[in-house]
Each structure stands twice: as C-alpha cells, then as structure tokens.
Amino acid sequence: MDTNNKTAFISTNTEEEKEKIMENVGITFDEIYCRGSSLVEWTYVQPHLPNVRENYYKYSGFAGKLWFRMKMSMARAKNKIDTYYTMKALAPEYLLNRDPANQQLRASMAHLHIAPMPMLTDRLTRVYAIKFVDREFSPHMLTDWNKYVLMLGDVQQWDDLSLAEEVVVDMANLTLKQVVVLTPPVVKKLVKCYLDVLLFKPLSMHFVNAPSFAEAVFTLVKSLLKPKIADRIFVHTEKGYEKLHEHISPKYLPKDFDGEGPELKDMHNAWLQKIDSYREWFLENDSYVVREELRQGTPISYSDVFGMKVPATTDSMTSHGESER
Known part of the structure; x- marks a missing residue:
C-alpha cells in the first residue's frame, strides 16, 4: 500500500463491495436514495426537529443508508433521526461543541x-x-x-x-x-x-x-x-x-x-x-438540536432516556467545551 497516499487509509466502498452488499439484501442503490428522500421530507414536517438543509444529508444518501441499517424500516429510521437530535440535547458533552480544531x-x-x-x-x-x-x-x-x-x-x-x-x-x-x-x-x-x-x-x-x-x-x-x-x-x-x-x-x-x-x-x-475537512459541517451541526417544547405529545426528558436525574457534572462539562470554542 502506498503510505504516502493518505486516501489509501480511508475506508470507502469499492464497486465490488457495493454490489455484494446489494446482492446480499436484495435492493438497489436507487431504492436507498429514494427512501432517503422520503425521510428528509418527513423531517420537514416535524416541528420539534431542526430544519436541516437537504445537502446536510448529502442529497439523501446518508438518510437512505440510515434506512438501510435500520433493517429497511421507515418507522425505525424515523425514530433513529429523532433520537439523533434528541440525544444531542441530552448528552452535549459528547455530541455538541465538536470543533475538530479544538x-x-x-x-x-x-x-x-x-x-x-x-x-x-x-x-x-x-x-x-x-x-x-x-x-x-x-x-x-x-x-x-x-x-x-x-x-x-x-x-x-x-x-x-x-x-x-x-x-x-x-x-x-x-x-x-x-x-x-x-x-x-x-x-x-x-x-x-x-x-x-x-x-x-x-x-x-x-x-x-x-x-x-x-x-x-x-x-x-x-x-x-x-x-x-x-x-x-x-x-x-x-x-x-x-x-x-x-x-x-x-x-x-x-x-x-x-x-x-x-x-x-x-x-x-x-x-x-x-x-x-468537515470542520464547517461540525460547527453548523451544533445548531441542529431537538426542541422538546415543539414535540407533538409528551416531551422527552433526561430521566426518560437515562433513568436518572441530570448529573451535576453535565453542566460543567458543557460549559467547559463551550469556553474552548
């Protein structure tokens, strides 16, 4: 392997790998992108979810892969997207203030x-x-x-x-x-x-x-x-x-x-x-967090997810990360 070529160390599917995966599950990449587009459109009508630009999902490619990994279930995929933005609010020490240059x-x-x-x-x-x-x-x-x-x-x-x-x-x-x-x-x-x-x-x-x-x-x-x-x-x-x-x-x-x-x-x-190279994306991503006050139905709390009250250290860790931005 050419050790001077940094891209040689980055994992990216070969065409052969893509074909084998599609054969294994019996679908096509067109279906993945189609399902992804449907998921992106779904996010637009969820008032509690951030209004994320579609190119955030790389023209639905990531959203479609999310559907694929959720056993090709739209219900599971929607729940995964909801959970992603919800967890950012509940675990900010890991999911917010993510500046690669820190x-x-x-x-x-x-x-x-x-x-x-x-x-x-x-x-x-x-x-x-x-x-x-x-x-x-x-x-x-x-x-x-x-x-x-x-x-x-x-x-x-x-x-x-x-x-x-x-x-x-x-x-x-x-x-x-x-x-x-x-x-x-x-x-x-x-x-x-x-x-x-x-x-x-x-x-x-x-x-x-x-x-x-x-x-x-x-x-x-x-x-x-x-x-x-x-x-x-x-x-x-x-x-x-x-x-x-x-x-x-x-x-x-x-x-x-x-x-x-x-x-x-x-x-x-x-x-x-x-x-x-994704620094701009990470900085923008910080603004995309769920708004529980707009969720239809009962808002999700910290104790709902983790079964415990918010620990005292959470605020200190969050402010620590913000101070270094």
Whole structure:
C-alpha cells in the first residue's frame, strides 16, 4: 500500500463491495436514495426537529443508508433521526461543541488511536481498531475520546456502507485511572450514545491484552446491553493477538495487531485530516438540536432516556467545551 497516499487509509466502498452488499439484501442503490428522500421530507414536517438543509444529508444518501441499517424500516429510521437530535440535547458533552480544531481534543487524540480498516471483511463487515497509545491520562480525555469517536462515526457513515461492525480494542496500556472514571452513569450514557446515535450494528467486539482489573467494567457494560449484544463481547486476557485472529483474519487487522493492514497510527492520522475537512459541517451541526417544547405529545426528558436525574457534572462539562470554542 502506498503510505504516502493518505486516501489509501480511508475506508470507502469499492464497486465490488457495493454490489455484494446489494446482492446480499436484495435492493438497489436507487431504492436507498429514494427512501432517503422520503425521510428528509418527513423531517420537514416535524416541528420539534431542526430544519436541516437537504445537502446536510448529502442529497439523501446518508438518510437512505440510515434506512438501510435500520433493517429497511421507515418507522425505525424515523425514530433513529429523532433520537439523533434528541440525544444531542441530552448528552452535549459528547455530541455538541465538536470543533475538530479544538486544541484539547487534538491533544487527547494523541493518546488514543482509532480508525476503520480500509477494506470490508469477507462477511461485509467493517473492522474498527482502537489502541491506547500510552498510559498518560487525565479525566477530560475520556470525554474527548468518546466525542471524537462519535465524530468519526458521523463522517464514516456519510460515505460508507457495510452489513455490521466489528470492533477491536488493544487494552495493553489501560490503567486504573481510566477505569475508575467509568462510573455506572457514565457507562450508561455512553452505551446509549453509541447504540442510539450511531448507525452501529456490532457483530463482535474484541478486547485484547485486557488487564484483570477491567473485568468490573465489562460486567457493568454487559448488564446495560441486550443479551444478544452482550454475547458478542469477547475479552482476551492473554498477551498478543493469537486469540483475536481466531475470530478476525489478520487480513483485516492493522499491522500493529499482527495483521496485514496498514499501521493504525497512519490510518488514525489520515482520519484526523478527513475530519478536519468537515470542520464547517461540525460547527453548523451544533445548531441542529431537538426542541422538546415543539414535540407533538409528551416531551422527552433526561430521566426518560437515562433513568436518572441530570448529573451535576453535565453542566460543567458543557460549559467547559463551550469556553474552548
């Protein structure tokens, strides 16, 4: 692979991959765009949803892919769009004030590398690789890391299509400092963000080089997931990647996971540049938030979604992010 060509590290469907996906589900791309147009028109008549310009959805392409990932159900797709804007109001520390040029965010991302692999697996899934680069950690990094991952998910979903995702996390540099900040309320909110906001359909999640003290976190996370999703989490405490390769071929893993793909750092840096190119979009996206006072029916509250009152830290985290804009 040409390591000087940054676009070689960016995951984009090949024509062959598109054809295989369409054959697998028995539809055409024309139908995806048609359904997307219908969804965009639906948003215009929902008074509580922001009046988003259609090119925000890239001429309905993203909205159509949303329909596709929601098992080709218009009802589920509409609910997903509603949830996206609702969660922005309820989890602003992760879903608002997302400026790619924010210096604190950029500094935090030097300590966590993440990127989707350039090619789909033979199961037509997209592998995401994540690695703790070192053991340096400050509490704000947890917010920054998850904010960035959700930003990457937004950008990734514009141009990409797959049947599901497979996530691989190298935890060799995980420390107790990172674990203790993962309180039940924080984990619950993050689970909701990833499963309810992103077009994320996890086929498998692998945690390699996992230290024994991380077991409590996995127990908590699994308790917040549906059993069928919890069963897709695999924790590999053995050092190395041999067990991981029994589930995912090295062909679809980064070089630093003993795989045949590019170095994760190179892919991570290429994605940082791509997300930079979406800065204007992210800044505009901040203004698109649900207006509960205009919702037909009962407004949705924080406790409705998370089953608890708004934590005191939420306001401080939000204002912190705003002060750095």
